[in-house]
């Protein structure tokens with residue numbers, strides 16, 4: 001069984017043939033929210049993202065730009081890294097497939113598969129989708145009229161000497177693996193509809209090429225074969241393993257424990273086949289090789305849908321309709337980074353349907369969930385504490401006092417965890433806002449601003465406001481993976497500034513304490529500060 005106290009999460013590694021766009025930012029932000037959640041609940045977490053460099057389209061684009069593939073890859077890898085840093089993504093490492101560490105590890109794995117007989121030499125005659133860098137089986141090519149399923153461009157006819165992986169011989173082991181995961185209650189592929197598509201395709205799969213000829217030396221050479229490079233997809237899939245296949249003697253430290261915790265791979269549906277069939281089959285093959293017995297299989301592949309434009313077209317580089325870094329910066333400047341994270345991760349295409357990116361919806365969600373709910377509640381409560389208690393957190397009456405007015409608490413943290421555990425970020429975000437909604441109803445019901453007019457009612461008002469602040473503190477803990485900047489500001493204002501350091505300490509296990517009622521000390525100064533999320537008025541903003 002995987003080790004539940006550790007957590008390993010990955011994003012696809014992105015092609016460096018161009019600059020990052022909204023799709024890349026999306027998957028990376030989702031993985032970041034999930035990584036932060038696991039750190040919050042006390043899991044020792046490793047989060048990996050990065051770039052995929054050895055694609056033919058990278059060397060072709062480099063030639064167009066009059067640059068070497070490496071120089072072009074360096075430039076775009078830096079752009080990805082820079083965007084992710086600016087977006088405060090908390091990845092623990094950044095993959096570059098041109099790094100010496102990765103190249104050496106991939107060569108070792110391929111050598112092991114050559115030695116075991118799972119990789120053999122043959123001839124490939126068939127179809128290739130250059131945009132997706134994907135070999136397309138004849139029946140699929142025919143079905144799609146010899147065009148790419150993703151970008152509609154004509155497929156290329158290829159005839160070359162390749163090394164092949166015996167994928168077909170893993171049909172039964174893979175189906176057994178899927179059945180086992182279903183029986184364990186943690187299906188390997190999510191959502192379920194995607195899992196069913198894959199299981200059907202596994203039943204008819206053939207062996208696949210794992211090398212290419214004529215890449216002009218851009219790629220990892222097949223061991224002992226200077227003319228062939230390892231097919232970019234095999235090179236890329238192995239990143240999930242190479243970057244954690246290190247022991248205590250390595251400068252990267254002992255990371256195998258993260259692999260063994262069972263990786264969770266976030267990807268989009270266009271690359272599911274590689275992750276759901278080829279990847280586990282490669283791992284099944286590798287774990288039979290001497291020295292690789294420790295290689296277990298990932299925990300889950302989560303395949304989301306697409307962000308599409310208003311007209312329903314996939315946002316992509318080749319279609320030129322994506323939100324580029326400048327447009328993304330605009331959102332961050334106007335609404336704040338938290339708002340972008342919150343919107344993308346709670347309103348994005350995590351399920352089986354695509355999501356249209358609509359500026360109107362963005363504003364609506366910003367105003368309803370952030371400005372009018374969390375932001376407004378924090379201001380309201382701090383204002384009342386300022387007005388009636390001189391900015392000091394009042395002490396609540398004892399719960400058995402006749403004047404004690406209880407805020408009805410539900411299982412806020414439990415509900416939130418149940419949704420995170422099945423990667424339902426929409427419901428997890430909603431559950432994190434529940435204490436805020438409960439505070440709003442409590443204020444409506446008790447009307448502390450009316451009670452405060454009567455001096456004798458002050459202890460009851462203090463009781464109401466103590467509970468409101470405490471509920472908002474718990475909300476801020478639950479909201480932190482989505483809104484880290486705003487929550488950290490709020491913590492400073494309520495005397496909980498130390499939380500940020502507690503959470504930076506990976507896997508330190510403060511979850512119980514942070515979500516237990518009654519942590520705030522009466523008498524603590526409560527700062528009002530500026531609105532965490534000022535309401536956005538589209539008309540006034542022009």
Ligand code: ME8
Nearest residue numbers: 012013014015023027052236237267268306307315
């Ligand atoms: O496929 N909506 O890289 P890539 C949502 N290098 N997500 C989107 C998206 C959209 N419109 N467009 C892109 C590759 N993405 C390979 C991966 S992994 C071993 C190798 C996201 O640069 C989504 O995560 O084409 C998708 O899977 C990924 O970007 C594809 O990035």
